[in-house]
Amino acid sequence: MRWVGVLGGFLNQTVMIAGIVIAIVRWRHHPWTSRIVGIALALPLAVTLLFPLGLPSVEQWLGRLPGAQRSLVISLDSALWKAARAASYVLLLIATLGPRRDRPREDTRGGDRSGEA
């Protein structure tokens, strides 16, 4: 049943990477929002990739450590990951509910479109 958790983790990371890609694509239209969203998604992703405790090789390394050290590493990783998540949620809240700082983009294609609305 371990694969279910691993699959969930992959899904989560894929969504985060897709979010970062969307933020980069939308950078020209909404630079401030894209920057905030990009940082917010990159934070937990970076912590997950820097401390991949779920990987078999890392698990083997953890298994060789004495009990107290192993517990310390796991607790430290968990605390760091949760702190990154908290920071990520704060940034996402700023991006969605905070004051708008993106200047409205001027559409210069096709001349004057004021009569269309």
Added chain:
Amino acid sequence: MMLVSRLTSYLVAAVLAAGIALSIARWQRNPRIAMLVIIALGLPLVFDFSLGCLCRLPAYLRWFYAVTPSERRLIFGIREAAAQIARAASCVLFLVAAFRRRGEGTEQQAGAVSRKARPPSLLEKWFRAGGVSPQQ
């Protein structure tokens, strides 16, 4: 170190709860975005923290340790997968809320733009035409 880990859990829960309160407070300004944010924050709050708290209940712990190790792994896997899916869904909802909101223009114009952008309903067209049908 266990205390630090637990404290960061409470920090995440506090951020989620504060975000929900903030969204409720800003409901009047933009109900759609507020609703998306409430769902986006509510999902991890329910699947991560509520399930986490439930799993610390003595009755649950008694049942959990009574089942076989393979069943225990299954329960743990399902719980972990549910939490990961909730986090992914939360991320998607946040992305929709952030970029959808930015597409609406400035905060002052948001209400006016949404009203202008909406096509007139049949009733509005009828009122604009003076309430008189072409047959009359």
